[in-house]
Amino acid sequence: MGRWKPDARGRLEQAALELYGERGFEQATAKEIAERAGLTERTFFRHFADKREVLFPHANPLHESLVTALDTVPDAAAPIEAVAAALESACALFTERRELARQRQAVIAANTELQERELIKLASLASTLAEALRRRGVTDPAAILAAEVGIAAFKVAFGRWISEPGDQQDLSHLVRESLEELKAVIIGK
């Protein structure tokens, strides 16, 4: 056993999610979060660049998952199909965490600053995806557009998955559905 209780970072994340949920993001101070986790304010800011960052995973497993999935899709697949396959396989990361995801999204939905951070994380995800597409030989306007459009479909699917009651629909199923709707919209049924 070390001198400190293990997983300071995880305890801060947990405490922050609780406090932001209880009294709102702006009403919770970094000091309070740290205290609830048995640490000092200074330690909070050593782990997270700012108050918002504590809600967003550091080494985002979603990035890695998307890239490895994309790299295993057959070369013959069209860009949008490759993106679809990658998104669907990444859904596995969420299946056991629906309640946590709901809590997190509720906190984010209640505060504009947190929404800003969420959006830039999604934009970074789109960049990662576009970069992986370029490695497949997709040239630039198409790579960016396919990535952005894929993320847009994922956002819609995720929103539905979160808001539907209970544990009914599978996220990957909803993603497939959103992408179909997207096609219908673009082709102009």
Add this chain to the structure above:
Amino acid sequence: MGRWKPDARGRLEQAALELYGERGFEQATAKEIAERAGLTERTFFRHFADKREVLFPHANPLHESLVTALDTVPDAAAPIEAVAAALESACALFTERRELARQRQAVIAANTELQERELIKLASLASTLAEALRRRGVTDPAAILAAEVGIAAFKVAFGRWISEPGDQQDLSHLVRESLEELKAVIIGK
């Protein structure tokens, strides 16, 4: 003549763009911006909720322009075509302001916090667009997707318009081009 020089807000916007450009967003304080505009820090914060907001127009003409354009598109047009028409007509707002747009985008590109604010403004634009589509009778997943996809295409077009040298291409032409590329990507050529 009043007691104060006119257009305090405009002077603050001008001073902010200059200072952010000269020494970067983080290195410029609200106090300095206010002083350059002949005002005090306190007045800066009465006009703008925070340091970032000074770069983003208050009553965004882009919102209005998109909505009125969308409302005049024939009912028969498919959602994506309506969005395309609205975006193209809104391009007129930028034609005389390419240099200003370049300056502004350079400042934003240099700072993450400003990118966050930019993204949430674009998200708000997409919401406005989706809402206008719903008024046309487009039902919800399609309305959101058409709006998001339209904004994605616009972003790509705007980026090209800014980065190309001189005053060659027309923005509305680049928007039409991006939307064509989008179609090609989705259909899976």
Add this chain to the structure above:
DNA sequence: GTCTATAGTCCGATAGAC
């Protein structure tokens, strides 16, 4: 771990326009 600057808020004061 302490110390500090900046962001951003709150309350009140002032001075002109109407």
Add this chain to the structure above:
DNA sequence: GTCTATCGGACTATAGAC
């Protein structure tokens, strides 16, 4: 008198520097 735009000072939390 009311309304509106400015200024002044005190204050807290964030976040970075030492």
